[in-house]
Amino acid sequence: MAYELWYWPGLPGRGEFVRVALEAAGQPYADKGCEEGAEALIQDLQGRSGIRPFAPPYLVDSDMAEGGGTLVVGQVAHIVTYLGHKHGFAGDTFLVQLQLTQLQLDISDMVAEVHATHHPLANSLYYDDQKEAAARRAQEFRAERIPKFLDHFEAALGATDGPFVAGAGWTHVDTSLFQLLEGLDYAFPQRMAAVRNKYPALQRMRDAVAQLPGVAAYLASGRRQAFNEDGIFRHYPELDAAE
Amino acid sequence: MAYELWYWPGLPGRGEFVRVALEAAGQPYADKGCEEGAEALIQDLQGRSGIRPFAPPYLVDSDMAEGGGTLVVGQVAHIVTYLGHKHGFAGDTFLVQLQLTQLQLDISDMVAEVHATHHPLANSLYYDDQKEAAARRAQEFRAERIPKFLDHFEAALGATDGPFVAGAGWTHVDTSLFQLLEGLDYAFPQRMAAVRNKYPALQRMRDAVAQLPGVAAYLASGRRQAFNEDGIFRHYPELDAAE
Numbered sequence: 001m002a003y004e005l006w007y008w009p010g011l012p013g014r015g016e017f018v019r020v021a022l023e024a025a026g027q028p029y030a031d032k033g034c035e036e037g038a039e040a041l042i043q044d045l046q047g048r049s050g051i052r053p054f055a056p057p058y059l060v061d062s063d064m065a066e067g068g069g070t071l072v073v074g075q076v077a078h079i080v081t082y083l084g085h086k087h088g089f090a091g092d093t094f095l096v097q098l099q100l101t102q103l104q105l106d107i108s109d110m111v112a113e114v115h116a117t118h119h120p121l122a123n124s125l126y127y128d129d130q131k132e133a134a135a136r137r138a139q140e141f142r143a144e145r146i147p148k149f150l151d152h153f154e155a156a157l158g159a160t161d162g163p164f165v166a167g168a169g170w171t172h173v174d175t176s177l178f179q180l181l182e183g184l185d186y187a188f189p190q191r192m193a194a195v196r197n198k199y200p201a202l203q204r205m206r207d208a209v210a211q212l213p214g215v216a217a218y219l220a221s222g223r224r225q226a227f228n229e230d231g232i233f234r235h236y237p238e239l240d241a242a243e
Numbered sequence: 244m245a246y247e248l249w250y251w252p253g254l255p256g257r258g259e260f261v262r263v264a265l266e267a268a269g270q271p272y273a274d275k276g277c278e279e280g281a282e283a284l285i286q287d288l289q290g291r292s293g294i295r296p297f298a299p300p301y302l303v304d305s306d307m308a309e310g311g312g313t314l315v316v317g318q319v320a321h322i323v324t325y326l327g328h329k330h331g332f333a334g335d336t337f338l339v340q341l342q343l344t345q346l347q348l349d350i351s352d353m354v355a356e357v358h359a360t361h362h363p364l365a366n367s368l369y370y371d372d373q374k375e376a377a378a379r380r381a382q383e384f385r386a387e388r389i390p391k392f393l394d395h396f397e398a399a400l401g402a403t404d405g406p407f408v409a410g411a412g413w414t415h416v417d418t419s420l421f422q423l424l425e426g427l428d429y430a431f432p433q434r435m436a437a438v439r440n441k442y443p444a445l446q447r448m449r450d451a452v453a454q455l456p457g458v459a460a461y462l463a464s465g466r467r468q469a470f471n472e473d474g475i476f477r478h479y480p481e482l483d484a485a486e
Contacts, residue, residue, distance in 0.1 A: 050402030051342040054349045054395050073341055075348040082341065098316055098325065099294040105318040106297045108348075112355060120363045121376055122383040133364055133376050140365040152297050159293030 003029035006041055007057035011231035014076050015057040020175045021080045023218035025087045077104040084172040091166050103156055103173045107180055110149045115232050117141045117239055138239035142191045150199050157201035163208035178209035183233030194242040246272035249284050250300035254474035257319050258300040263418045264323045266461035268330045320347040327415040334409050346399055346416045350423055353392045358475050360384045381482035385434045393442055400444035406451035421452035426476030437485040
């Protein structure tokens with residue numbers, strides 16, 4: 001199998017952005033962290049030398065091995081743009097490719113801000129030990145950051161006739177926006193219900209991604225992991241509100 | 244002039260990563276935010292349509308105009324890799340190019356964590372209104388995140404004979420690491436003094452970047468803005484310690 005995906009088992013997290021892109025593209029992959037466990041993941045990552053991924057997820061592409069080595073790509077935005085360029089879902093022109101990479105990095109920024117809503121003080125503390133700070137951080141995220149980011153993505157979708165950000169053909173930005181919206185709905189259901197009607201282009205794109213044959217099959221397969229309170233997108237009712 | 248850089252005036256911030264790369268490459272640019280002010284920057288950004296930058300800095304490249312339009316690139320990591328590919332400082336092989344982009348995104352992550360040390364709760368609050376949370380966040384950043392990131396970059400530099408991350412020729416990762424280390428020294432002088440000796444390859448790379456003709460001329464020019472307490476890298480003595 002060409003691709004090995006290494007990510008923490010037991011949570012969709014950042015790895016799910018890579019999975020959705022691979023499933024949409026119909027590219028098989030071994031989900032190594034899920035198959036072999038967290039200890040194997042840590043050993044695999046620590047056993048790599050030189051310029052290695054800072055953290056999971058990372059993708060090993062044995063198709064692109066050079067000189068007996070293997071190609072390893074880390075950072076979610078980088079992985080999905082790499083896959084997009086290789087398999088033709090990164091945009092048709094140089095200008096569009098640049099814009100899509102830029103949007104993908106904007107998505108990464110929003111994902112990092114989602115994580116900060118439940119871990120504002122320290123990654124090494126439990127949520128229960130930073131709940132008060134999390135409540136303050138989540139308040140700004142709901143009131144200011146969700147509208148600012150979603151307005152931005154809605155405007156990007158408005159640059160074409162849709163349903164996707166580059167027009168009729170899906171790209172890595174669409175699969176990532178799909179997963180981002182899924183996660184936001186899980187983590188902040190009241191807030192997302194309150195703003196959903198402001199974003200018709202995002203909703204249309206999301207529906208269109210869900211209907212891509214590869215994604216529809218994945219969603220129906222039972223292989224997709226449910227969100228939970230170990231991942232990036234966590235539902236803590238006290239962090240959600242309509243405003 | 245081919246390049247216009249748009250960034251907030253009065254602080255080096257994220258814009259400085261782009262400036263150092265342009266200066267190293269000997270590419271002239273108009274520093275529009277500094278020349279025209281924050282209001283002009285906001286108007287310029289809001290006046291752009293379709294897929295536009297989420298936030299400053301962004302680079303306008305009139306060399307690459309298509310159909311009467313202009314090419315606009317946002318996101319620091321994306322801007323400097325774009326410039327690197329165009330001007331030959333993004334690595335010589337496909338594999339190295341991928342690894343450098345990945346490292347550049349790791350640098351972006353560390354820069355975001357630096358910002359979080361003084362703004363853990365909300366971007367819209369003043370530092371003085373989140374000092375207690377900032378102290379907790381900075382404690383973890385100093386103790387755990389600085390070693391984790393710098394170990395990672397030191398190991399990356401160890402993959403070649405140096406002085407740069409890809410060997411004898413400088414890349415966008417080197418100019419960004421240079422600026423990152425400059426900022427860390429400003430913000431956390433006690434902590435950086437305590438760990439500096441652990442990172443000889445980083446120190447050698449940093450010295451080599453400072454001696455690149457374009458960078459040396461920039462540092463001597465008086466044009467480089469000093470760090471201050473409006474930017475990403477801020478020196479608040481209460482957030483620094485040797486441990």
